[in-house]
Every structure is written in structure tokens, then in C-alpha cells.
Amino acid sequence: MDYIIPSILVSVTLFGLIKKVNVFEAFVTGAKDGIYTLFRIAPTMIGLIVAVGVFKSSGALDLICTFLQPVTDFLGFPKQLVPMALLRPVSGSGATAILTNVFKEYGADSFVGRCASVLSGSTETTFYAITMYYSSVGIKHIRHTMVAGLTADLTAMIFSVVTVSLFLS
Template identity: 50%
Template sequence: MIQTVSVFAVPFMICGIVFWGLFRRINVYESFVEGAKSGLESTFRIVAPLVGLIVGIYMLRASGALDMFASLISPITDFFDIPADVLPLALLRPVSGSGSIAIVNDIFKNCGPDSLAGKIASVMMGSTETTFYTIAVYFGAVGIKSARHTAKAALTADVVGMIMSIVAVRLML
């Protein structure tokens, strides 16, 4: 069931969007090309930060620092039976979007996307956001000085999302 929903989601979405466009009589193809151009721009925009952050993560990995960190936290990760590789992702996710993509890249490269760590990293990445960046952008835009309980509530959501990604992968995949 779960597999079916996941497999059908993408084609259904593509089909739905295109048919809705035809139904509303807009030029579907022109809109598509126009949007695709903006995709080009936004991808180019992340090249520079990604070079910086993937270099950082790869260096950490090669120096052995990531493994040291993993063995340091292994009492906790072993206790909950989660792969130690995903913990750096959980820590960096709320702070940096490019940084977390860099870690996911590292996990996929070292463990593979279909390993337990790879699956958890995928779900974690897909279900959480760059919390602090979002808070800064939105409150910054309207000159709010005190965001009150926003960070606490948002981090609660992040923690739940992360714990749930471990649970969901174990139960569903």
C-alpha cells in the first residue's frame, strides 16, 4: 500500500498539473519552459555554498573526525538503535539547507541511498526545513525584534519530524 502510494505520487502529480493547465486553457508548454528557466537559476545559486559545505563535510570525513564523533555518541545512538551517520544531519538541518544537502550527499556516498542511514537521511531531509533561516527571513522582513515562542515551537516540530523519520523508516521501508 505504502509503496503504491509513493510510486503513484509523482506521475499523478505531473499528470494532474499538466491536465489542469490544459483544462484552464493556458499554454502549458510555454509556462513549463518559463518555469524551467527559473529552476536553472536557483540551482546555479546553490553551487557556491554547496562547494564550500561539501568540501567541509568531505574533509571532516577524511580526517576521521566524523568517525570520532560517531563513536563518541555511539552509546546514545546504539541505545536507540539508530545509525550514527544521521546524527550530524539532525544537528545541521535546522541551521543550513546547503549543509544538510552536503551531509546527505556524504551519507549516500558512504552508505548508499538504500541503506538504513540513507533512508533515514532521505526522510529526515524531506520532512524538515531550515528552521532558523526561515525564522530569520520572515521576521527580518517585517522588523520583528522578539519572535517570542517561535523557535521553541519550530524546534519541537523539527525534533518530532526527526524522531518520526527514524520510526517511519523502521516501520514502513
């Protein structure tokens, strides 16, 4: 497990060296891109973290979780993940804001924290992707794209819990 990240770094740099790429120059260009990405997401993240904070500290989040508890208990799904799972297909940064809240509350290495990480790493902002790709070429009838995309999200929700309980606990 400890080998994954260092070996990726070594193979990427060595491959760049073999292909005669100016490795450090490329790294600096990419890192600059990273700063821009951070700059671009910063305002959204600040706004949403505050909104999630309001929602959480007022007790509204707990209220929703309790409200949905019968359903989640039936499925064996941790109720702390429900708000994130609901928001994930709609807003990526919103889900990230809730993810930070889960980490803060339960710890990044807890069962819930790990499930949340897997869920967030294995799904995309479905609505956003569909809107962007179809509207860019003027497609109006998207047929069964939404059904297929949301089924994939639902599968990811179930399997994030299944895989974490199988491999990491």
C-alpha cells in the same frame, strides 16, 4: 506507488490545458527558474561538499559519531545521521552536503540512506526561516517560536527513523 509521479504530471498538464494555459511555455519558464536555482546554490554546495569531505576523510566525523554513540544508542537513533540532524536546522545546504555523503557511503536505498532522506524531506532550515520572517518586519521578541520550531525538528528526527523502520524495511 509507481502511479504517484506519472499521475501528478498528467493531472497538472491536463489541469493547465483545461484552464487554457500555454502549457509548454509555462514549463519552459519554470525550467529556466530551475536552472537559476541550480546556479544560485552551486557555489554554496561546492564549498560545503568540500568542507564536509575534509571533515569526513580526516576522521573527525567518525570521532563525533563515536563520541555521541551512548546517547544515540539509548534513543535507538542511527549514529550516522547525527551530524546531519545537528546541522539541519542551521544550514540547509550543509545538511544536503552531508546527505550526499551518507548516500555515497551507505547507498541511497539503505536504511540509513532512507532515514536521512525522510529527515531531510520533512524538516526545514528552522533558524533561517525564523530570522528571515521576523527580521523582515522588525520583530525583536520572538517569544516561543524557537522552542516550537526545534521541537518540531526533534519530532521529525524521531519519526523519520520510526516510519522507515515500520514501512520500508
